[in-house]
Amino acid sequence: MAAVIPVISKLSNRIIRILGCNPGSMTLQGTNTYLIGTGKNRILIDTGDKDVEEYQQNLALVVQSEQVNIEHIVVTHWHHDHLGGVEDIYGTIAKQPKVWKHKRDETDAPDNEMPASIPTHWLTDGQEIKVEGATVKVHHTPGHTTDHVVLTLLDENILFSGDCILGEGTAIFEDLYTYMKSLQRILDLKPRIIYPGHGNIVEDPTQKIEYYISHRNQRESQILNALMANPDKQMTEMDLVRIIYTETPEHLWAAAAYNVNHHLVKLTKENKIKNISVNGENRWQISSVCNSNL
CATH class of the missing domain: 3.60.15.10 (Ribonuclease Z/Hydroxyacylglutathione hydrolase-like)
Structure with a gap:
């Protein structure tokens, strides 16, 4: 406490x-x-x-x-x-x-x-x-x-x-x-x-800031790995939550999807993934460039 x-x-x-x-x-x-x-x-x-x-x-x-x-x-x-x-x-x-x-x-x-x-x-x-x-x-x-x-x-x-x-x-x-x-x-x-x-x-500022950075980087790696494991799929935030947040209670999945969305937007800006609209719904897929580099 x-x-x-x-x-x-x-x-x-x-x-x-x-x-x-x-x-x-x-x-x-x-x-x-x-x-x-x-x-x-x-x-x-x-x-x-x-x-x-x-x-x-x-x-x-x-x-x-x-x-x-x-x-x-x-x-x-x-x-x-x-x-x-x-x-x-x-x-x-x-x-x-x-x-x-x-x-x-x-x-x-x-x-x-x-x-x-x-x-x-x-x-x-x-x-x-x-x-x-x-x-x-x-x-x-x-x-x-x-x-x-x-x-x-x-x-x-x-x-x-x-x-x-x-x-x-x-x-x-x-x-x-x-x-x-x-x-x-x-x-x-x-x-x-x-x-x-x-x-x-x-x-302990350095330790705290580095934790903030590493925590976000870890989530980003999990998202990239999930998309790379399914290169032909166009996935929603909730698809990724089900793969990544296996130890998180289901009633918290909506909040988790909100965070995942921020990561997806960042990765799109960095051209590591691509955003695709399917029937008006946003979906994401690993980019071919990122996949070949990784």
Whole structure:
């Protein structure tokens, strides 16, 4: 069982974690938000869900007891459990902060999650945001969402991973192809420690990131092997689930098929397999090029 995360934790002389108090199956114990800096003005990473009074009270308590001002709010991505609280604290707990978020991809729905009364400043890859005692650097890491960013605290070589890497379990993603590239990018950053968007601190970042990568690579190999063993068949996600997830209860097969689909889309982008529509149903088959190379 995961260690209980306190609602307020002083993690170092420049980092205070305030739990979002929004527990759930997808948020674990809740969204971790982080107040960063050593001076009067601070950076807040993520804001939890909307209308969570307990979180607002705890954040206000920290701001008052530390006698600080939230100068910047940096949102790691557009999901409600990271961005929702902005509306509650803007102009109240955070008097006149700059609210930062990366733009979503042009193929996504418009960036309209923030009320029009709250100006959004757009993050760029490599950008640095500074306050006294802290400099955070932005790294665009799409995959979980197209706008997802992680942040490195340059002063301590700490990574704030948002939902790209969790404190427990594995993360979900919209696009596995870009997500795998983002995991490799984070691995290359060589963080000393990871403070995730959900779950406890990751004390062994390299081991954790390599596990994420190897777990996905293992599933990919299983899918490729199943398609190679049936080179003349055009298979659905569920066909592959029945072959690969033999130890998974049948009531979880739909969720497994969702993950398999992400792998299939990635493999199609890499030209290792081909996508065929049969009576309006998507099916996949090993490509002749991949089969000959393997």
